[in-house]
Amino acid sequence: MTIDNLRTPPVALGTWAWGDSGEPGDGWFGSQLAQADLEEVVDRAQGEGFTLWDTAVVYGMGRSETVLGEVLTRYARSDYQLSTKFTPQAAGTGNDPMAEMLDQSLARLGTDYIDLYWIHNPADGALWTPHLIPLLESGKIRHVGVSNHNLGEIELADRILAEAGFRVEAVQNHYSLLHRSSERAGILDHCRNKGIPFFAYMVLEQGALTGKYSPENPLPTGSSRAEAYNGMLPQMTALADKLASIGRQHDAAASNVATAWAIAKGATPIIGITKPGYIDGLVRATGMTLSSDDIAELELIADAASLNTRGWWEKDMEP
Numbered sequence: 218m219t220i221d222n223l224r225t226p227p228v229a230l231g232t233w234a235w236g237d238s239g240e241p242g243d244g245w246f247g248s249q250l251a252q253a254d255l256e257e258v259v260d261r262a263q264g265e266g267f268t269l270w271d272t273a274v275v276y277g278m279g280r281s282e283t284v285l286g287e288v289l290t291r292y293a294r295s296d297y298q299l300s301t302k303f304t305p306q307a308a309g310t311g312n313d314p315m316a317e318m319l320d321q322s323l324a325r326l327g328t329d330y331i332d333l334y335w336i337h338n339p340a341d342g343a344l345w346t347p348h349l350i351p352l353l354e355s356g357k358i359r360h361v362g363v364s365n366h367n368l369g370e371i372e373l374a375d376r377i378l379a380e381a382g383f384r385v386e387a388v389q390n391h392y393s394l395l396h397r398s399s400e401r402a403g404i405l406d407h408c409r410n411k412g413i414p415f416f417a418y419m420v421l422e423q424g425a426l427t428g429k430y431s432p433e434n435p436l437p438t439g440s441s442r443a444e445a446y447n448g449m450l451p452q453m454t455a456l457a458d459k460l461a462s463i464g465r466q467h468d469a470a471a472s473n474v475a476t477a478w479a480i481a482k483g484a485t486p487i488i489g490i491t492k493p494g495y496i497d498g499l500v501r502a503t504g505m506t507l508s509s510d511d512i513a514e515l516e517l518i519a520d521a522a523s524l525n526t527r528g529w530w531e532k533d534m535e536p
């Protein structure tokens with residue numbers, strides 16, 4: 218029982234970095250993003266058919282949602298889809314913290330419905346999942362997904378929703394060449410078998426796996442992503458080189474190959490987009506077919522790097 222079918226483009230667009238304040242040393246990404254550039258990002262993306270935008274309340278505590286709402290005002294609401302999240306760890310103390318958090322997201326995004334609404338992290342599935350049901354029934358949210366949930370938690374959410382005639386319609390986890398925990402835990406297979414999209418986030422390891430950053434040119438000093446990844450950049454070099462060499466055969470960049478790898482594995486990547494030029498890369502990534510040899514070689518090199526890129530908010534998905 219859903220209002221319409223979830224339209225899943227081959228790639229969704231992530232806006233966590235849009236929550237950065239732009240002040241040096243303040244922000245996860247250390248990015249300074251000008252609204253005019255983000256308008257161009259939106260124009261190029263919409264023009265190429267990338268129309269599903271992912272955000273969350275906690276990306277800059279409302280800043281990402283606000284900016285996204287502003288730059289999308291020039292488009293008809295039916296021309297794009299919004300994906301945002303309820304973060305249990307940031308829930309208020311009112312009577313219905315999920316409905317309240319959703320209302321604040323709707324106001325910031327300048328809309329009266331969310332196409333895809335997520336439980337951001339599994340705090341207490343039995344407690345929070347039922348709160349989605351009246352929001353689905355009211356039409357304020359059209360589809361629901363769970364993020365950072367392991368297989369047991371996904372199944373629990375599905376059972377709770379099924380009692381009201383709904384279901385988990387999407388899963389969103391960290392999934393990259395360097396972090397295949399969801400694949401090893403059978404979550405990708407589960408999604409394939411159930412016919413629901415698996416959204417892969419941090420496919421580019423927040424920029425560390427794009428070839429743009431290296432031990433000589435590390436991620437922005439003072440940012441959280443620099444703290445997480447700069448120490449690993451030397452061990453990522455072999456993988457970045459392989460991505461770049463495959464890219465040369467396709468007239469594409471390393472980052473496009475990493476994205477194409479995720480698509481080849483059956484995932485819908487959510488790529489964090491900060492510059493208009495990155496949209497061309499998505500066009501290349503979605504038009505590229507990687508050979509099974511390329512995929513196997515990339516995974517071999519990634520495994521040999523033996524890096525742990527799990528975010529502090531994530532857990533291992535394997536039982």
Ligand SMILES: NC(=O)c1ccc[n+]([C@@H]2O[C@H](COP(=O)([O-])OP(=O)(O)OC[C@H]3O[C@@H](n4cnc5c(N)ncnc54)[C@H](OP(=O)(O)O)[C@@H]3O)[C@@H](O)[C@H]2O)c1
Pocket residue numbers: 230231232233234246248271272337364365389417418419420421422423424425427429470472473487488489490491492494495496498499
């Ligand atoms: N559910 C969750 O818990 C969760 C957690 C994390 C992320 N997410 C979602 O997933 C999205 C993606 O993750 P992310 O943004 O953290 O990381 P990501 O997609 O792995 O990396 C994004 C970064 O890669 C660089 N980049 C992107 N396209 C590029 C290209 N074509 N060429 C070169 N560099 C490129 C940009 O860095 P520069 O700006 O430095 O160029 C950008 O900030 C988020 O925005 C968010 O919507 C969800």
